[in-house]
Amino acid sequence: MKIASSAHRGNSPGQLIFKSAPMRILVSNDDGYLAPGIIALAEALSTIAEITVVAPSRNRSATSNSITVDRALRVERADNGYFYVDDGTPADCVHLAVTGLLDFRPDLVVSGINDGSNLGDDTIYSGTVAAAMEGYLLGIPAIAVSLAARPVTHFATAAQVALELVKRYQHSKPAAPWLLNVNVPDVPFAQLKGVRTVRLGKRHQAEPVVKSVNEQGITEYRVGPVGKAADAGPDTDFGTIAEGYASVTPLSIDLTKFDALHLVKAWLA
Ligand code: MN
Secondary structure: OOOOOOEEEOOOOOOEEEOOOOEEEEEEOOOOOOOHHHHHHHHHHOOOEEEEEEEEOOOOOOOOOOOOOOOOOOEEEOOOOOEEEOOOOHHHHHHHHHHHHOOOOOOEEEEEEEEOOOOOOHHHHOHHHHHHHHHHHOOOOEEEEEEEOOOOOOHHHHHHHHHHHHHHHHHOOOOOOOEEEEEEEOOOHHHOOOEEEOEOOEEOOOOOOEEEEOOOOOEEEEOOOOOOEEEOOOOEHHHHHHOOOEEEEEOOOOOOOHHHHHHHHHHHO
């Protein structure tokens, strides 16, 4: 991927001179505004665009598209300029940023870099994907970026992949917005084999909840681990990551099972 940058450095050190209006990117995540992944992402993208960060005050992973409707949301601003939403969900953050907080409409929403993969069915639960999806629902192209390992090490690799994708987007805008789910293997950038566009795979059923009794004698349940990869061939995100490539999957939102419409119609006839 070889793309001309839209910005170059001027004579004054550290000053970015843009040839045309800079792209404005809203960055969010589900791990919270202090997470190393969002800092790596925002810093990488700030080399080519104006970045505004609006993210949850704390880790809100696996909140999916949840929004807060039972209380008002408060927004604070950190010393580094990042906005954080007090106990807000990822979807809250993007929703309030786009529809009220910001005095401009972002050209792109980028979410991440998540601490851990969001492959296959993970996308249903993922707050990282949900932050991007909220932008997409509001008509803005959006990219969710996750680093596929636990614990993760190479945020710089995922940041570089995100940067290349945004550069590509700057160079060549799709006719209609896309929602892209991106997973990056946790390797040094030099070891990344490339980027492949593939479909989502699928996991086996999740492991059962883990039951325990606490010191007060109260029975508790903890959600168990995700299922192992099931549909994980080379044409899937699972297979792509396993082979050392970053995966890019365009997502849709309509959950209609079109090939069952006529079956259900007949069943109800
Ligand atoms: Mn997360």
